Amino acid sequence: MYIQNILQFLKELKENNNREWFAANKDWYDLVRTEFEEISKALILEISKFDDDIKNVEVKDCVFRIYRDIRFSPDKTPYKTHFGLFVASAGGRKSQRGGYYIQLDPEGSFLGAGVWCPPPALLKALRQSVYDNIDELNEIRKSADFKRYFNSFYDEDKLKTVPAGFPKDFPDAELLKLKHYMVEYKLNENILNSTDFVQKTAEILKCAHPLNKFLNYTVDEVI
16 A cells, blocks of 8 residues: 555656645655655665675665755756665665665656666776676576566666777677666566565565675775
């Protein structure tokens, strides 16, 4: 029931993305925010059962604000129309480490895992790690558990050519062109309507744990 209430609020917010509507529905927002935080707390607990790095992560550090930063954006709508949570040690939503993401959105909810938009020095180091340890990475991404949910890396903003310093004939050259080392899984209605939503999503994210371990070995050397 939490999930459907949250999605209904977000749907109506999208249709009425203005401060007047938000103020009139502030009680509803406070309710769904609390519901999302309860889901988030339960999910963090489940993730901590298979990823020791998450044991001391707190909800308040991981949930994204609903208020948009419109200072430099041509889109002046004041509110995000989704709820997001990034579970990672060393900063939660602000962490550069590989972590676990969930987005509830009436236009398409999904899970994510990995490193999103690393700064240049870290991106260069991650590419080097991919190149140097490609057998290890391929073992992870071709495993049965991983492939059950994650088929490819998120490739938005991907380079058109192999970055400088790497051989163009590298067998997995497409992995070196990535700007994000992140994978996604779209949540279907069966999962969204499930009474054990948290357990189901945690089980999916567990399959991405080896990828985060691989990425964080490099992240921890750089940051």
